[in-house]
Amino acid sequence: MIQQIKRHRSTRSYVENRPIPREVMQQLIEAATRASTTGGMQLYSIIVSSSDEMKERLSPLHFNQPMVRQCSAVVTFCADVARFSKWCEMRDAQPAYNNFAWYVNAAIDALLASENFSLEAQNQGLGICYLGTTIYTTAKLIEVLELPKGVVPVTTVVVGYPAKEHPLTPRLPLEAVWQEEKYTEHSEAEIDELYSELESSEATKALLENNELPNLARIFTERRYKREDNEAISASYFEALRTQGFI
Amino acid sequence: MIQQIKRHRSTRSYVENRPIPREVMQQLIEAATRASTTGGMQLYSIIVSSSDEMKERLSPLHFNQPMVRQCSAVVTFCADVARFSKWCEMRDAQPAYNNFAWYVNAAIDALLASENFSLEAQNQGLGICYLGTTIYTTAKLIEVLELPKGVVPVTTVVVGYPAKEHPLTPRLPLEAVWQEEKYTEHSEAEIDELYSELESSEATKALLENNELPNLARIFTERRYKREDNEAISASYFEALRTQGFI
Numbered sequence: 001m002i003q004q005i006k007r008h009r010s011t012r013s014y015v016e017n018r019p020i021p022r023e024v025m026q027q028l029i030e031a032a033t034r035a036s037t038t039g040g041m042q043l044y045s046i047i048v049s050s051s052d053e054m055k056e057r058l059s060p061l062h063f064n065q066p067m068v069r070q071c072s073a074v075v076t077f078c079a080d081v082a083r084f085s086k087w088c089e090m091r092d093a094q095p096a097y098n099n100f101a102w103y104v105n106a107a108i109d110a111l112l113a114s115e116n117f118s119l120e121a122q123n124q125g126l127g128i129c130y131l132g133t134t135i136y137t138t139a140k141l142i143e144v145l146e147l148p149k150g151v152v153p154v155t156t157v158v159v160g161y162p163a164k165e166h167p168l169t170p171r172l173p174l175e176a177v178w179q180e181e182k183y184t185e186h187s188e189a190e191i192d193e194l195y196s197e198l199e200s201s202e203a204t205k206a207l208l209e210n211n212e213l214p215n216l217a218r219i220f221t222e223r224r225y226k227r228e229d230n231e232a233i234s235a236s237y238f239e240a241l242r243t244q245g246f247i
Numbered sequence: 248m249i250q251q252i253k254r255h256r257s258t259r260s261y262v263e264n265r266p267i268p269r270e271v272m273q274q275l276i277e278a279a280t281r282a283s284t285t286g287g288m289q290l291y292s293i294i295v296s297s298s299d300e301m302k303e304r305l306s307p308l309h310f311n312q313p314m315v316r317q318c319s320a321v322v323t324f325c326a327d328v329a330r331f332s333k334w335c336e337m338r339d340a341q342p343a344y345n346n347f348a349w350y351v352n353a354a355i356d357a358l359l360a361s362e363n364f365s366l367e368a369q370n371q372g373l374g375i376c377y378l379g380t381t382i383y384t385t386a387k388l389i390e391v392l393e394l395p396k397g398v399v400p401v402t403t404v405v406v407g408y409p410a411k412e413h414p415l416t417p418r419l420p421l422e423a424v425w426q427e428e429k430y431t432e433h434s435e436a437e438i439d440e441l442y443s444e445l446e447s448s449e450a451t452k453a454l455l456e457n458n459e460l461p462n463l464a465r466i467f468t469e470r471r472y473k474r475e476d477n478e479a480i481s482a483s484y485f486e487a488l489r490t491q492g493f494i
Contacts (some may be wrong), residue, residue: 002370004249005278005363029425031252033418035362036377039471040416047426054428078430083423084467087438091464096474100481104382107351108358108402112377113424115282115362116252123249130283130359135351145429155355169287171280176330177360178276179294181301182392183325191334217338220331224286227343234347 004122009168011127014070014160019050024124025073028159031120035112043097043106044113045080047145048073057144061137062156067129071160076134076141077114079106079246082150098150103246110154118157127162130155136233138240152244170198251369256415258374261317261407266297271371272320275406278367282359290344290353291360292327294392295320304391308384309403314376319407323381323388324361326353326493329397345397350493354401365404374409377402383480385487399491417445 025048032046049058050073059068068074081097088095097106118128134141134156141153176186176194186194195216198204204216211219221227241247272295279293296305297320306315315321328344335342344353365375381388381403388400423433423441433441442463445451451463458466468474488494 029421034252088464091462093464093468096477111358112362115359147430174276183394215338217335217340221340230343
C-alpha cells in the first residue's frame with residue numbers, strides 16, 4: 001500500500017507557527033490539482049491562511065481548538081463555481097452552475113483535491129488534521145474569508161510540523177464498509193461483531209467512566225453529536241448554500 | 248510528489264472483464280478506510296459490483312459509457328449513516344443523523360475514502376475513472392443497488408486494467424485555485440491569463456471546429472452542461488436525499 005496512506009493519522013499538536021516553505025506548499029497545491037475533477041473544470045479554491053491575524057480570526061470558528069493557532073497553515077477547501085462562471089461570462093457563454101447539482105460536483109472536486117493535498121503533506125513530513133467544524137460556522141467563515149457568491153467552504157485541513165507522533169486511529173473491519181455487488185444490511189449479530197473490538201478497547205472503557213454512560217454509542221449521541229446541534233447545523237449550512245447561490 | 252498522485256489520469260478503456268484478485272481489492276478497500284473520517288465513524292459504504300449482471304444493470308445509469316461494461320468493477324461510494332444508526336439503536340442510543348449536515352459529513356467521508364481507493368488502485372497497476380453520472384440517476388441507482396434509508400450514492404469509480412496509456416489531462420496554473428490568506432477574486436486580465444493555455448490548445452481548436460462554436464466556454468455551457476439539465480439533476484438529486492432521509 002502507498003506508504004502515506006498506510007501511515008495517515010490525524011495530527012493534533014504542532015510545532016508552533018513553524019512556517020512551511022513556499023516550494024513545499026506549492027508541491028501540496030500541485031498534488032491537489034492532480035486529482036480527478038468534474039469535466040476538467042477544477043471547481044474549487046484552496047485558501048491557505050498562515051498569518052497570525054487570519055489564524056486568530058479563524059480560531060473561534062473552529063471552536064478554539066489549539067491546533068488552529070499552533071499549526072503552520074489553516075487550509076480551507078471551498079467548492080467554487082465563481083471563477084469558472086466568470087470565465088464563461090467573459091466569453092459570452094451563459095453559465096448555469098448556481099444550483100444544487102453543482103454544489104455537489106464542486107464539493108466532490110474540493111474533497112478529492114483535499115485528500116491529495118493531505119497525503120502529499122504527509123509525504124513531505126508534515127502532519128494534517130481535518131476540521132469538521134467547517135460546516136458548523138459557515139456563514140462566519142464566508143465573512144472572514146471574504147467568499148463571493150458561488151464559493152462555499154466544504155472542509156478545512158490544518159497542516160504543520162507534528163510536535164509528537166500520534167497513534168493510528170482504529171477502524172472497523174473491512175466488511176463493515178465493503179459491500180459486494182449490491183447493498184446488504186448487516187444483521188444485528190454482524191453489527192455486534194463489527195463493533196466489538198472498538199467497544200471493548202481500553203480507550204472506550206476510559207471514555208465510559210469519564211462520561212458516566214453505559215456504552216460508546218451513547219457517547220456519540222449524547223455527548224458528541226446531539227440532535228439539536230445536528231439540526232441547527234443542517235439549517236445553517238443549508239442557509240449558507242442558499243446565500244452563496246447554490247440553492 | 249507521491250508517484251501515484253503525479254501519474255493519475257482517467258482511464259477510459261479497459262482490458263475487458265479482467266477480474267481483480269480479491270487480495271488486491273482488499274488492499275484498495277483497506278486504503279480507503281485509512282482516510283480521515285468524521286468522528287472516526289466511517290460513514291460510508293463501498294459497493295463493488297463486478298458481476299456481468301450488475302454491470303449490465305448499472306451501465307444505462309451511467310449513460311452506457313463503454314467503460315462501465317469493460318472495466319473490472321464498478322465501485323459506488325455511498326454516504327451511509329444507516330449502519331452507524333442501527334448500531335446506536337441496538338445500544339439504546341438515539342441516533343440523529345437523518346439530516347442535511349450528516350449527508351455532508353458522510354459524503355466527505357465517502358469522497359476521501361474514494362480518493363485513497365483510486366490512488367491505491369493506480370499503485371497496484373490498475374486504472375480508474377470517476378463517473379459524475381452518479382448524481383444524475385440516483386433514484387435508479389438506489390433501486391438497483393438496493394440502498395436502504397440513510398444510504399445515498401455520492402460518486403462512482405470504475406476500476407480495471409488499462410487497455411492503453413491515457414494522457415495526463417491539462418490543469419490550470421496553480422494560481423487559479425491557490426488563494427493566500429483569504430479569497431481575492433481574479434481580475435478579467437488574470438482570468439484571460441489563467442485560461443489562455445487551455446483555450447489555445449490543439450485539443451480545444453479541434454473541439455471548436457467539430458462543434459461550430461466560437462470558444463471553449465460555450466462548449467461547456469451549450470454542449471456539456473446545460474441549464475435545463477443542471478436544474479433537472481439538482482431537483483432529482485435533492486429528491487433522492489429526501490427519499491433517503493437526509494432532508
